[in-house]
Amino acid sequence: MDKKYTIKDIAQMAGVSKGTVDRVLHNRGKVSPAALEKINEVLNVIDYEPNLIARNLKNTKIYKICVLLPDPEIDSYWLPCVNGIQDAVKEFKPYSVNISIQYFNPESKKSFVNANNAVLSLEPDAVLIAPVFHKETIEAVKIYEESNIIVNTFNNQIESNTVKCFVGQDLYKSGRVAASLMNLILSEGQIAIVHIDESLKNAVHMQEKEKGFRSYFEEKKLNNFSLTTLKLKHPNVESKFLNFLEENPHLKGIFITTSKAYQIATTLSELKHKKIALIGYDLIEKNVNYLNRGLLHFLIHQNQKRQAYLGVSTLAEHFLYSKEIPETILLPIDIINVENADFYIY
Amino acid sequence: MDKKYTIKDIAQMAGVSKGTVDRVLHNRGKVSPAALEKINEVLNVIDYEPNLIARNLKNTKIYKICVLLPDPEIDSYWLPCVNGIQDAVKEFKPYSVNISIQYFNPESKKSFVNANNAVLSLEPDAVLIAPVFHKETIEAVKIYEESNIIVNTFNNQIESNTVKCFVGQDLYKSGRVAASLMNLILSEGQIAIVHIDESLKNAVHMQEKEKGFRSYFEEKKLNNFSLTTLKLKHPNVESKFLNFLEENPHLKGIFITTSKAYQIATTLSELKHKKIALIGYDLIEKNVNYLNRGLLHFLIHQNQKRQAYLGVSTLAEHFLYSKEIPETILLPIDIINVENADFYIY
DNA sequence: TTTTTTAGTGTGTTCGAGCACATTTTTTCT
DNA sequence: AGAAAAAATGTGCTCGAACACACTAAAAAA
Structure with missing residues (x-):
């Protein structure tokens, strides 16, 4: 039960080479109907799940994720977010994901626009935005969209159908x-x-x-x-x-x-x-x-720390494990009084 | 910055072979003082972190974790735990960790003892126990201790210094x-x-x-x-x-x-x-x-689902990434009323 | 019929760590 | 000094997926 099958196993069972199996799995074409059927037969019987470790080992591409965050030195409200992001950085350090933060002044739209331009010049694969400026965010999202950069938002929700995901609270x-x-x-x-x-x-x-x-x-x-x-x-x-x-x-x-x-x-x-x-x-x-x-x-x-963490980790896991990105991630509304506060402070 | 260094890189920089670097990193001995110093010099300058992906790829040892849980068909209280464990199973499926559940009747001490014996015969590397029977648990823990099996508990706390970790609530x-x-x-x-x-x-x-x-x-x-x-x-x-x-x-x-x-x-x-x-x-x-x-x-x-999940994942991550196992993991005391209940139900 | 094209298939290398084994160097003993 | 033992070091293979490339066979063009 639950034996782990490899491409080699499948190839052997279907009586073909691992190259052919690989072509079927990724529909790269160039496979005869006969071979296709044989392999599909095997795939239907067993429960093949590619070994993500091996897959990522070869992956030379380093995914870049940029986070656009108000400078916590100007507004300390955002400090927990930095911690959440740092947690994610730590977690994904051994993998081929690069996470960087770009700070902006939450009181200056210009600063936000500049930060977006800085991020664009880094050519990231995805961005996570704290969209404090509504109009400017919509504009930035449009540009990201054109460059095929995945956009995720957190904390504030903005209505835009090009934003892949929102992490926050109801x-x-x-x-x-x-x-x-x-x-x-x-x-x-x-x-x-x-x-x-x-x-x-x-x-x-x-x-x-x-x-x-x-x-x-x-x-x-x-x-x-x-x-x-x-x-x-x-x-x-x-x-x-x-x-x-x-x-x-x-x-x-x-x-x-x-x-x-x-x-x-x-x-x-x-x-x-x-x-x-x-x-x-x-x-x-x-x-x-x-x-x-x-x-x-x-x-x-509101658990901003977790919001930021989830915002980044969702993207990272999408790249590494091709996990689907959910449209919205709603965090629970934690009720805190003097008796249980300790357990929520990290 | 943060360039990722490999053992090969270090070997090149220190002017030795990767075998020697490997021996230094794992203090397997048989290294001359000269080589040791050269390698340590390099290690002090750069920030080497082994690639966990590659490490686990070769790992032929499959770690076995057994969970001892009351049968949720007898007491549905434990049903969420099964979900939590299944989450962990899913997460660690691609890695060399095998997680299995052993159910027992929460109304029968004998059933608990039998379940422990069944677990022992599987020769696991670690067990996670829901210690509903106090005396019997203490006895079981002693035997696990003798067999060098790591014991983790959740839900109920028992005072035993051979238990590595407890996951639960205050x-x-x-x-x-x-x-x-x-x-x-x-x-x-x-x-x-x-x-x-x-x-x-x-x-x-x-x-x-x-x-x-x-x-x-x-x-x-x-x-x-x-x-x-x-x-x-x-x-x-x-x-x-x-x-x-x-x-x-x-x-x-x-x-x-x-x-x-x-x-x-x-x-x-x-x-x-x-x-x-x-x-x-x-x-x-x-x-x-x-x-x-x-x-x-x-x-x-009380978030039993998360308790069970954390109980298992802590052990798994210990084996896979040699993460330290904390003595206690206290979950927050979530206050639920009719208005926020939805967000806690998965 | 021979040559060229192309569809189909298989082989071999890469990623980084880990470890067995081979090889070289140094030390010890006769 | 020369042989044997011990210490130190290097080499090469493995894990599984991915993909480039080499190869075979059959179909199309000359």
Whole structure:
């Protein structure tokens, strides 16, 4: 059972040479109908799976994968991604895959375009993009498409049929998860949905979360809650938020749609305002601190590290083992509180 | 940069033959100090990493890994494990690792002993055990130890210094997570900790969870709660539980320490008793059904599939790539409610 | 009929590590 | 010094897939 057959075995069984078997397996033609039938007969009986080790050994082609990532020194949100990519680099180091990262400034479209040009000049076989700039990404994808470069995206979803794959989270559903948790902490009252530093580049992202959050309360007909949306932007985050708090003294909960929940928590902790329920995103250090201090109640783990890792490894495995690339890879929406946070921090 | 060097390259650079380099790399001796130094000099400058593909190609030794698992036809709890192992089988099929499962009856110690003997006769290089019988496992481990067979365990932890590795969850902490969620749903009242079908084989398991659960309430000095332990056993689960309900009409919440929360949910649903908070373990179909119907509030995902997969893959990667085997691999304590359950079901 | 073309088939080499075995060099012993 | 033993080093084959190239046989053209 499950004996491993080689091309040589098949050749012997079919009474032909391994060259002929090889031609059949790769339909390279130049095979007589008689030989074809004999080999197919054998192939139908046994369960041949080519030895991937041997296949890759000969493969002299080195596949190039480029990752386009915002510079984590400018926005530390992306730091875990670098770790995920490094994991992939490590894993595929012995194989004929070359993975490199190209950083860009997440606040500059020009920087993003430049990074794309730099990547293009490297002539990669595939790219993994964090598409923070929507229009520019669509344009870049078109060029990659023309050069037959496989495009994979992660974190943000963009609608483009030339993008092979997206790795990320169902943002709408994650908003719903946040809502269900909020509904558990609170039984009634006013809840604020806070978008911090919203810009074109992440507007869709945040809005999806808001939609999901609201849908939960609407669907359940929870009329004893009132939902307010609040947009805050650097450098007026704190002042504007303080204004809002003054205008809404009975605020019971806040859902922060980004990883910047700690900013809200900081302000509240200074006010000794402990009674407001806070739910945010991402296990960054500052957030976890407030989780431990009891000021932040839940975090939703977007697991960017794994997103980046899967984005790269999917491509690498496609090249090495001709694995199919799935259209979307949705990561689970991990619910984190102070009791289980430890296990998600690597 | 990062050019890949081969043994041949090193040999050329050091001015010796690849045979000598090979002897140095594997300290097989029979190398003159002069040659040793020349080769070490080269090795210090470059960053040599053997090509694992080529290494495994020649490897004629086929490593045998046996998994000892309760028969999922007798206890469906173990079904996900089979899937996890099958994933590993698939992944390592092209490599020289042979993975086989030996089932035993989780209700019969004799069957477990027999299964161990069957495994021993296969002369495996490593075994992965689901140690449901404590004493018998310790004895089996001793014999494996004598035969130089690496032992890995998962799901249940047993204290034995000859076991190389354990893959599982921090049960105490998972009890605490359950408690924190219970404390969110309820603000006061009586909570029952229910052990269903407790036996020697899983007593420690359940008690750890109970300890964790209780520790949360004690630590937080939540005196407005009262905790009661209830042990139920087949075939009197329902009748005894009904008795308990009658005796404790003000019961507010139930923490079920096994995957059998659905049994409690069934009874409660028949009584149209919707107000009791239920928290249990494991994403089995029956549990998820009650989650969707709103009768079960939270499930803690023990991820047996991944436990089994990691148990096997850790061993396989140890043999193939001489990766170190970690002492413990703790999986995260996933919090599941009706909103995020979909993403955890494969 | 002989030569050329082409369809069909088989052979041999490559990839890199690992290891058995052959060969060379050095040391030891008579 | 010369033979034998031991140490050091080099050579060559293997694993399985892939592919270039050599070869045979039959069909087409001269």
